[in-house]
Amino acid sequence: xxxxxxxxxxxxxxxxxxxxxxxxxxxxxxxxxxxxxxxxxxxxxxxxxxxxxxxxxxxxxxxxxxxxxxxxxxxxxxxxxxxxxxxxxxxxxxxxxxxxxxxxxxxxxxxxxxxxxxxxxxxxxxxxxxxxxxxxxxxxxxxxxxxxxxxxxxxxxxx
Amino acid sequence: xxxxxxxxxxxxxxxxxxxxxxxxxxxxxxxxxxxxxxxxxxxxxxxxxxxxxxxxxxxxxxxxxxxxxxxxxxxxxxxxxxxxxxxxxxxxxxxxxxxxxxxxxxxxxxxxxxxxxxxxxxxxxxxxxxxxxxxxxxxxxxxxxxxxxxxxxxxxxxxxxxxxxxxxxxxxxxxxxxxxxxxxxxxxxxxxxxxxxxxxxxxxxxxxxxxxxxxxxxxxxxxxxxxxxxxxxxxxxxxxxxxxxxxxxxxxxxxxxxxxxxxxxxxxxxxxxxxxxxxxxxxxxxxxxxxxxxxxxxxxxxxxxxxxxxxxxxxxxxxxxxxxxxxxxxxxxxxxxxxxxxxxxxxxxxxxxxxxxxxxxxxxxxxxxxxxxxxxxxxxxxxxxxxxxxxxxxxxxxxxxxxxxxxxxxxxxxxxxxxxxxxxxxxxxxxxxxxxxxxxxxxxxxxxxxxxxxxxxxxxxxxxxxxxxxxxxxxxxxxxxxxxxxxxxxxxxxxxxxxxxxxxxxxxxxxxxxxxxxxxxxxxxxxxxxxxxxxxxxxxxxxxxxxxxxxxxxxxxxxxxxxxxxx
Numbered sequence: 001x002x003x004x005x006x007x008x009x010x011x012x013x014x015x016x017x018x019x020x021x022x023x024x025x026x027x028x029x030x031x032x033x034x035x036x037x038x039x040x041x042x043x044x045x046x047x048x049x050x051x052x053x054x055x056x057x058x059x060x061x062x063x064x065x066x067x068x069x070x071x072x073x074x075x076x077x078x079x080x081x082x083x084x085x086x087x088x089x090x091x092x093x094x095x096x097x098x099x100x101x102x103x104x105x106x107x108x109x110x111x112x113x114x115x116x117x118x119x120x121x122x123x124x125x126x127x128x129x130x131x132x133x134x135x136x137x138x139x140x141x142x143x144x145x146x147x148x149x150x151x152x153x154x155x156x157x158x159x
Numbered sequence: 160x161x162x163x164x165x166x167x168x169x170x171x172x173x174x175x176x177x178x179x180x181x182x183x184x185x186x187x188x189x190x191x192x193x194x195x196x197x198x199x200x201x202x203x204x205x206x207x208x209x210x211x212x213x214x215x216x217x218x219x220x221x222x223x224x225x226x227x228x229x230x231x232x233x234x235x236x237x238x239x240x241x242x243x244x245x246x247x248x249x250x251x252x253x254x255x256x257x258x259x260x261x262x263x264x265x266x267x268x269x270x271x272x273x274x275x276x277x278x279x280x281x282x283x284x285x286x287x288x289x290x291x292x293x294x295x296x297x298x299x300x301x302x303x304x305x306x307x308x309x310x311x312x313x314x315x316x317x318x319x320x321x322x323x324x325x326x327x328x329x330x331x332x333x334x335x336x337x338x339x340x341x342x343x344x345x346x347x348x349x350x351x352x353x354x355x356x357x358x359x360x361x362x363x364x365x366x367x368x369x370x371x372x373x374x375x376x377x378x379x380x381x382x383x384x385x386x387x388x389x390x391x392x393x394x395x396x397x398x399x400x401x402x403x404x405x406x407x408x409x410x411x412x413x414x415x416x417x418x419x420x421x422x423x424x425x426x427x428x429x430x431x432x433x434x435x436x437x438x439x440x441x442x443x444x445x446x447x448x449x450x451x452x453x454x455x456x457x458x459x460x461x462x463x464x465x466x467x468x469x470x471x472x473x474x475x476x477x478x479x480x481x482x483x484x485x486x487x488x489x490x491x492x493x494x495x496x497x498x499x500x501x502x503x504x505x506x507x508x509x510x511x512x513x514x515x516x517x518x519x520x521x522x523x524x525x526x527x528x529x530x531x532x533x534x535x536x537x538x539x540x541x542x543x544x545x546x547x548x549x550x551x552x553x554x555x556x557x558x559x560x561x562x563x564x565x566x567x568x569x570x571x572x573x574x575x576x577x578x579x580x581x582x583x584x585x586x587x588x589x590x591x592x593x594x595x596x597x598x599x600x601x602x603x604x605x606x607x608x609x610x611x612x613x614x615x616x617x618x619x620x621x622x623x624x625x626x627x628x629x630x631x632x633x634x635x636x637x638x639x640x641x642x643x644x645x646x647x648x649x650x651x652x653x654x655x656x657x658x659x660x661x662x663x664x665x666x667x668x669x670x671x672x673x674x675x676x677x678x679x680x681x682x683x684x685x686x687x688x689x690x691x692x693x694x695x696x697x698x699x700x701x702x703x704x705x706x707x708x709x710x711x712x713x714x715x716x717x718x719x720x721x722x723x724x725x726x
Contacts (some may be wrong), residue, residue: 018439020193023231024269032345032389034315056484062587089284089293091479094430094509095519097396098439102521103537114283115294122197122227122725125297125690143685145651146626147619 003035018087021135022050023120027110037083037117038099042135047080047156050108052128054088055095060127061103063144068105070149082107084133087118087126124130133159185601192232197725199296200224203249208716210675211697213514218246219717223256239264242330245257250710252299253470254461255329262330263303274310277305282322282363284341287477288402288426289452291385292326298710300471302454303327304337309630316345326454326473333473335454357394361385366475368455372408375418380516381407381450383424383476399433404452409501411557414458414466416703420557422501424449426478435447439521443481448512448548448561450477453502471708479708481507481572483541488645488663489634493597494704495545495571499557508601509552511559514566517543534581534593544572547601589616591632599639606638624653642667658682681719689724 026034035041037158041048051067053060067074068084074080084107086096093113100109110120121130123142129152131139139155141148195665202222207213222245229238243259244252265278281303283291306324313319319406320341325332341404343360364383385402404424408416432441452475458466467473480495496514520540524531547568550561575593582588593612599605614632621627628649635642645663652658660680668674681694700714 020195023195032347032358032391056486058486059316064584088478090291091480092284092397093286093479094432094441094485098432098434098441098519099539100439100523101436101538102435102439102523104436104523109481114287114291116281119281121227122194122195122199123688124197124199124723124725128688140688141685142655142688142690143654143657143683145624145654145657146620147624148654151624151654 014028020137021128022132022137023117025117027112028109029111030109035108037085037110038135041081041083041132043079044134045079046133047078047134047138047159049080049156050085050130050132051082051083052087052112052123052130053086054086055092055099056088057126059144062146063127063129063149064107065103067152068103068144070153071157073104074156076152078153078157079120083110084108085110085112085117087112089115089117090114110133112133115119130158131156165606171686181599190294191298192230192630193725194228194230196226196228196238197723198224198226198722198724201296203247203280203717205250205715207719208697211714211716214715214717216250219696221245221298222311223252223296225262232434234268234270236267236269237265241581248299248701249359249623250715253329253467253472255467255470255472260330262301262317263327271620272312274308276308276671277676279327280308280322280324282308282320283363283477284320284339285360285385285400286428287388287475288400288403288428288450289362290337290339290364291387291475291477293477295708298471298708298724300474300511300708301327302471302474305332306337315444316348318343326475328467328473329458333454335366335368335473337475338367339363348659355390360366362387364452364475366452366454370418370456372416372418375408376420377418378405381405381452383454390528394435395431395433397429399430400426400428402450404427404450408456409449409557410451410457412503414460416456416688420447424452426450426499437523437525441519442516442518443518445481446512446514446563447497447499447546448497449501450478450512461500469711471710477708478703479583480545480704481515482543482545482571482699483517483519483575485575485591485612487593487612487632488661489632489643490575490591490593490595490612490614491607491704491719492634492640492643492699492701493571493595493599494544494701494709495573495597496602496704497708498545498547498570498602503552503554504558504604506554508557509554510547511550512548513545513551513570514548515543515545515570517541530617530665532580537579539577539579540575541577542572546571564594565569568598568601569596570598570601571711585620587618589612591616608636608639610634610636615622624651626651640665640668640673655685687724688726691723692719692721694719 022038024038026036126143127144179417205214205219218477222391226241227240227264240263244256263279267276281292292302303577304324308322322339328573331466343364345358347356362385383404389398401718407423411482412710424466427446454473458468478497478499480497502510522538526535538639546566548561548564549567549665552559573595578718581590591614595610597608612634616630618628630647662678664676676698679695679696703710
């Protein structure tokens with residue numbers, strides 16, 4: 001069995017590269033509608049920033065707050081949209097709606113309540129950001145430090 | 160068996176890659192196959208600690224490793240997860256996680272209307288009160304079902320699911336056979352609602368497990384059913400669930416069952432709230448009675464009074480403690496775990512479940528107002544309180560009769576307030592106050608504790624990309640281990656690299672042996688999907704909780720290395 005493990009490790013090493021596209025997964029948004037993260041975010045040349053967060057994740061909230069401060073101005077400059085994917089499970093998901101309104105966020109929020117998308121993308125830590133343009137994953141980053149939103153925007157502009 | 164499956168999957172993958180290679184040359188527009196997955200490795204080297212004591216278990220070096228590989232081609236996706244616990248799993252993981260083996264595998268077909276999976280799958284009905292299978296590596300939970308599932312969505316308004324499986328336990332599956340059916344109907348279009356939105360759902364879970372007990376008063380098939388609704392109209396929303404589990408044997412204090420003592424279970428959940436820009440109010444009420452639901456009635460005895468129950472093994476449903484998840488170190492010393500089971504700890508400590516609720520309020524003082532200042536001020540308050548079910552209890556022979564409404568002994572309450580404010584372009588500040596009441600005697604044995612936590616957090620950004628975060632906190636407790644003080648310093652060198660050091664000190668305890676610093680320092684490097692983190696420090700013994708489910712860890716000291724990525 002250990003040999004198989006190492007074999008897979010080698011395989012992983014050879015194909016290891018950023019995931020090329022979003023998986024074909026449907027999640028509900030706060031209006032109770034299903035959204036397909038691959039097919040429904042496909043407007044030509046528009047940049048989509050999928051930001052994985054949770055109501056209990058302080059750095060995730062800091063990042064989304066920091067983007068919010070600049071959101072209107074940045075959207076005038078570049079055609080882009082933030083899609084906030086909450087991985088809150090049924091323990092904390094009821095806090096999502098009041099929290100985003102309490103904070104005045106205008107992002108579309110998708111609910112990954114039983115980790116279907118998180119698992120498909122094998123995301124281990126949040127915050128985790130995936131930038132997609134023309135259905136192709138162009139950039140991935142995990143973690144947030146002060147000022148990280150500026151770098152993210154530079155990246156979005158450069159696409 | 161395992162090897163055969165791996166070779167089979169390997170073959171499929173190899174064939175389809177070679178096929179795609181050709182396709183891409185001849186027909187560039189055709190679907191391309193693609194690999195995806197992830198790797199995670201968490202290792203620890205445990206050392207002897209002059210203060211906390213020597214490491215008393217076998218294998219100082221332990222690691223948990225996960226490799227997940229999937230291949231997608233058009234409507235088909237196949238995948239496996241291999242797990243390696245070498246030489247042993249990290250301290251206090253389920254001992255059934257041992258060695259290297261194939262953990263899960265699946266093949267999935269997905270079209271617009273149909274999704275069919277064979278192999279291991281994860282599923283949740285409603286909020287999971289009668290069925291949730293999921294993976295949480297930090298807690299050592301992977302209760303995937305191995306079998307088959309069909310999901311059918313004839314249109315956007317109807318979703319139907321049917322499943323059968325046996326539940327993963329360690330590297331094998333448990334004895335119970337699980338059947339499930341779930342339906343959800345989105346009624347807004349049918350009712351011609353213009354401003355409102357309504358959906359309803361119903362689900363069923365059956366667990367069939369043979370029993371050796373003669374003439375049991377319970378059926379070998381236990382049925383659980385649930386009804387739910389979800390409604391919103393403008394700024395108002397409400398949702399609810401009613402769950403019922405048919406009569407089944409109740410576990411005794413010795414973790415055994417007999418054929419005569421049987422009880423049904425139930426769970427009720429009601430949530431409603433009001434939210435508009437700058438304000439959110441949310442109320443959740445929940446009542447659980449005898450709602451523990453496992454794929455086997457009797458837990459596996461692992462020796463030394465240790466059973467599979469201690470590792471969340473074979474749980475079929477998700478019953479999280481509904482309290483706020485704090486991020487301050489000290490506010491996580493007294494953590495509440497939902498009390499869903501019948502548990503008699505003594506003549507004055509007889510429990511059949513829990514009842515209670517929590518309220519959240521979020522408010523944003525706008526920029527330019529007196530309390531908002533230049534950048535605005537964000538306030539969040541949360542109150543939760545949980546109690547035993549009221550009713551008549553008899554210690555011997557064991558019996559109870561609960562009342563639906565009202566409360567009995569209080570298990571836990573948490574009142575907390577959080578204020579966050581940006582003070583200047585480069586300086587953010589946050590203040591937290593938490594008051595907790597925890598009757599440890601009713602839950603894990605110990606004192607009744609009243610605790611107050613104050614925490615003050617500041618983050619300064621400077622230079623091009625650097626920042627410092629400093630958090631100081633203090634806990635006052637009138638019992639148990641009494642007072643603690645703590646602090647965290649984090650330095651972000653740039654967006655990818657950060658270092659931290661924290662320490663919590665139990666200076667107030669009456670016992671000299673408990674007067675310990677639990678310190679930890681380390682760093683993390685993040686790049687793309689990669690994260691590499693190393694640290695050294697002392698682990699405070701107690702509950703490690705994620706998402707309201709907890710795992711007990713003993714005190715230990717050591718080096719930790721975590722590496723993870725996805726591709």
